[in-house]
Amino acid sequence: NAGVTQTPKFRILKIGQSMTLQCAQDMNHNYMYWYRQDPGMGLKLIYYSVGAGITDKGEVPNGYNVSRSTTEDFPLRLELAAPSQTSVYFCASGTGGAGELFFGEGSRLTVL
């Protein structure tokens, strides 16, 4: 019972590099989310998706891109990495409405 799987768990990037954080869920959830967590700042929504082919911006989308080609996968792309993108990134999925969100274990990204 994998739930939400994120890869990689850790990554160090140089300024200006690009990378993709992978997220996959096996619960057949339509809703998927990307959050970033910074100390004392809580969880900030980057992007979300309500189904394959549908994505929308959250609170802090600048510097990121997403795609949702299948129900299972929701990758987050970082273009031209900046030190401000140093954070822990969490992917989550759910059934929508007042349903529970299921989170992955996070991807810790450091941009130097």
Added chain:
Amino acid sequence: QQQVKQSPQSLIVQKGGISIINCAYENTAFDYFPWYQQFPGKGPALLIAIRPDVSEKKEGRFTISFNKSAKQFSLHIMDSQPGDSATYFCAARPGSARQLTFGSGTQLTVLP
């Protein structure tokens, strides 16, 4: 108006004591108020949730108290245990929205 303000930022409690974490909101359209618990190195997980049609919800040692007129809700952990040491996030969602707004988090330490 989408903010959820959480306090305190950190809390230290002796084993057996009561831990209290408070959250306040402005948006009267919020109609779902969950609390998430996060252990180090893990993603947040749903702990307990309440809707504004009730003033209190209890699940084991965890209780949510809700004050609709004051636009405040709080988490009470009775008989706190060292295993409760974690970061706790309150959250809220308006009925029309597809995503949660999280508070800034409270790091709880329960001393043995």
